[in-house]
Amino acid sequence: MNSARYDGHNGRHERVDFLTNKEKVSSKRKFVILIAVIVAFLVLAAVAALLVWLFVFKDADSEATLSKQLGPSAQVFSGHMKLVGVPYNVKLEDTNSKEFEDLAVNLEAILKENYKKDPLLEKYHTKSVISAFSEGVIAYYWSEFDIPVEDLEVVPEFSEERVLESLENGLEEQGSMRSDSDIKISEVTASFTDSRMARNPRAKECFYRLEAEETAKRFSSPGYPEGYAPKSRCQWQIRAAEDKAIFVSFPSFHIEDDCADDFVSIFDSLSPDDSQAITEKCGQRPPANPLAVASSGNIMLINFITDSNVQRPGFEAEYTAIPRSRVKTCGGVLSQNQGVFTSPLHPSFYPPAVHCKWTIKVPAGKKVRVKFTMFRMKEPGVDPRVCHKDYVELMGTKYCGEMSSLDLTSSNNVLDVSFHSDESYTDKGFSATYSAYDPENPCPNKFACASGMCIGSALHCDGWNDCGDMSDEMECKCDKDQYSCDNGMCKPNLWVCDRVNDCGDGSDEKSCSCGDNEWRCGNGLCMPQVVLCDKKMDCEDGSDEASCETSPGICSDYSFKCENTDCVNKVNAECDRINDCSDNSDEAKCDCGTRPYKLNRIVGGQNAETGEWPWQVSLHFQTYGHVCGASVISAKWLLSASHCFVTNSPENHVPSNWQSYSGMQDQYKQGDVQRRAVKRIISHPAYNQMTFDYDVALLELSEPLEFTNTIQPICLPSSSHIFPAGMSCWVTGWGAQREGAAKAQLLQKAMVKIINDTVCNLVTEGQLTSRMLCSGFLAGGVDACQGDSGGPLVCFEESGKWFQAGIVSWGEGCARRNKPGVYSRVTKLIDWIKTETGI
Incomplete structure (x- = not known):
């Protein structure tokens, strides 16, 4: 139960301001003794007046001031009472009927009488209301206790336990729980209730x-x-x-x-x-x-x-x-080699007070693998490590909360799965698949994670945590092009001494060229440790002062530049909900990068949900349908790639040949889609068709977009924004789902990882420029593809905002091993974007 608490009228804490008084007395040198005596007298009089005020009037004034700031507190408790010996009459459901009125008045009098047994409850009880009856006969009630400002210190004494004890004492004294109609109450409950929900049905x-x-x-x-x-x-x-x-x-x-x-x-x-x-x-x-x-x-x-x-x-x-x-029947025996089972009523919320048990049986000699494709059982005040309310139980372990992945394997050919929901708070529940597998070969042609999940063999010992539990990266035999970490993991040799703790234990950065007492600059140069945060830019790139709170005013490549030209040495200062610039310009243009819709977390889902990527745009060329992607960066501007427009055909650079579709998910459905003609195409003047350097273009729309639930702008990063190697980001588009395939009808999404620049330059055979970044998986399997060009690569920041890190630019094939996707790096192009658009 929740203990009573004082939260004011609306669930928020009241603000209390305490008054302070300062008296300043100054004296000047006087030339005349008489004037000095008068001044001294006045000072003494003032002191006397101050003392009188302090000891006589101050408390009264403070109480009056606090009385204006604080208001009375309404403590409300609700519950139900089970009546004995009262026949149920359907007329009791009508709050306007005489039957309802008569029984309600009697019960309200009983409640009032019972509160008299507690002096505190009796003093502040103002009303009790019977709000409904149901079969049983069960009466539903709420009771209100109003505490005036001068007695607010007693609020903590009001609790569910106190109210319930008062009512239960009345149950024990059956005589006191009777009215003229000889009503008996056999059961009663009481729960703290938001006073705003205390409604009198008779008030209508x-x-x-x-x-x-x-x-x-x-x-x-x-x-x-x-x-x-x-x-x-x-x-x-x-x-x-x-x-x-x-x-x-x-x-x-x-x-x-x-x-x-x-x-x-x-x-x-x-x-x-x-x-x-x-x-x-x-x-x-x-x-x-x-x-x-x-x-x-x-x-x-x-x-x-x-x-x-x-x-x-x-x-x-x-x-x-x-x-x-339908809400009470669930569970059973599942004897097929594979199948699907869900929480009751999934994908709707499961009902309260339900218990189910599934017994999964597969042929002898095999085991059961269960994979939860969606799992959401969150409840207020529940620790997911304990799961004492709603839970799924497998092999003696309870699971609750929200999970992005859950794969479990049985120890034999029978697995029991239990689902339990208590009487309060429900959620979306779960959807799970199960299958029988041979323990001798649990993942045919794939790698078996310790959790039972199967991943591609190429992902084993590639340096990435694909299993989620690191089992694919443990006890690896490193190839000649890999570094052997102290913890047994294998990482690419090129990741050694890149100032990123790729191993997790720091061993890949432990034996680098810089000594223990040295600092390694971003360009690899070693400096004495004392240069760090000394308010001087000792490293050429300013990395020694990049994240130093003690270095205001030091401007480097890593600094965020405020509009008043001040520099903030803080990683990703913009739109983090903290005003770092004195002119607040770091938080001035942050109405972006949010998704209005609340979305499900679907494990392994590839089709995007409606409104999941509200900045995604589909660009249609003439009668060819979807050709390229783009992103919404303001009501009138879209961001895309130059190679969509600068081609061997001059028609591609004619704005009237293009139409933009914002808020689209399905290429064949345009219900809430906003179509806009393209007014102007601005390709970067330095764009190189051979190397794809400066592959960025801006599209001005003929008329502004109206921002809705499914159309929102993406946040653009500052030039100092950092998207570190290994960061998980998302690429979206209607491009081909595999190399050589047709374009997708539904918007697709794929999670990819930012790849270290040194590694990227190697696998692209030296084609990487500073205006490019790599993202994907070196093992292949996930990538942007034909038709995704110009679309956004977006990353989620701790501030709760989505930022665009890249623009889909080029790549060798689609999702090939050691051929990650290459994107235009927005941080290196942001100054040109802002200059052209004025955003």
Whole structure:
């Protein structure tokens, strides 16, 4: 249970300002003694007045000031009571009926009487309200305790335990739990509740009673879709037949993205009891990831709370009654050699209070491999290392939270998989595949990771952690072109002494040319350690002062340049939500690199979801359809590659031959896509068709884009921004999915890694310039391909922003071994981009 806490009116801490007073007394040299005496008298009078104020009036003034700053606190507790000897009457479901009114009044009086047993509760209890009845007979209630400003110190004394103890004491004294109607209560619960969800159904203000049937019905938030008003307090009670459960989905859901202000909360109850909460959501959800929940029984409560002044459309919901067996029946015996199983109702939220068990049996002599393609069972206040509420259990270990990968292998031919959800908070659940395999050959023609996952044989001992648990890089026999790390891993020889800890234990950087007391500059030159952060640029590239808080004003290639010409020596200072520049210019143009839609994490998925890459653009040439990609960098400008336009055919450089499509996912569907003609094409004047150097182009649109859920600009990095080797980034496009294949219909995504420049230059046989970077996998298998040209390579930063690191430029074939994709390096081209566009 949660203990009571004082969070003010809206779940946020109140601000308290304490007054301070300073008196300054100065004296001047006086020429006349009389004046000096008068001044001394005045000083004494002032001191006396100050002392009087301090000891007599200060406390009163402070209390008055604090009274203005603080407000009274409303402590609300809700729950249910199970009644004995009261026959259920369907009229009790109607909050306007006499039957509801009579029974509710009696129970409210009983609650009031029981609070009198605790002097604190009796003193501050202001009202108790019966909000609903259901079969059983179960009564749902909430009680409010109002604490005035002068008594706020007692707030911590209010707790669920205290309220529940008071009510349970009444249960033990059956006489005190009776009314004139001889009502008995056999069970009672109490849970701390947000006061904004305490609704009186008899007040009829934004309160709705709905009856779910097999035919779907709809309801929406007030003002939808134009927008909801602030300070909304709405509630929907949904019921179904006794043998049914309730399923609610939200085809449209767009709430302010701060759940402290605006949110929708859903309960497996008719009371806003946190112990019966199904979920609480805010933000915006795409059609590909709708919110959909189910109750465990035939009742559900939905609350809609708004406090922000930011207007959003709100939501539209569809509700229906489903057989209760659909939410209670799961598990079974799986005896095929391979198959799929999921949490109940997946991909919708699984229902509360469900327990399932699957027994997977494969032929004797084989083992069971289980791979979770999606796994999300997050719950407030749950440590994923403990998993004491909702979990999946395999081989004695419980798993919960959100996982990007989970592959498990049984020790024999039988594997039990258990799924458990408690009575509160549910989630998307899981989807898993299972298969039988021969333990003598677990991954035919592939490498078997310790987790049971199979990866390509070429990925074994290539220096990358492809298995996720490093098992593919341990106990390797290094090739002649590899360095043997102290921990047994193999890394390319070219990674030694590159100032990157590639081995993980530092052994590849331990025996470099610089001594223990020396600093190695970015260009490889060794300097005494004392030059580091000495406020002087000793290294030619300024790397010795690049990340020194003690070196303000030192400008180097690694420094972020503020608009007022100041330099900030901090790695990736722009858009990190910290004002580093005195003119705040590092945070001035950061309305970019965000994805409005909340998206699923699909393990191994290649088809992009709607709104997942809102800066991606498809460029169509004449009647040929999709030819190149581009990225949105502002409402009127797109970023692409010069080689899409500077060709042997002059027609490619004619703007009217091109159309841009923003917000597109499927090449054959243009529902919410914004088509814009190209007004102007600006190719970099130094672009070289032979070497692909300076392969960058800008496209000015004929009319501005309207930014939406599926159309957003990508953040452009400053020239000092660093995308380190080994960083995971994403390349997207409609290009061919393999060498020589046709272009894709659906937008594709691929995770690639930034490759060390030295290694990149070697594998490209010296063709790399400073305007290029490599990304992909040296072992091959993942890469951009024909049709992806001009598209973005984007990386996610800790600040929560996506930045464009590269532009798809060239490569030898697609996804070949030791032939990674080559991209135009945006950090080296950013000054030209800003000059041409004014962004």
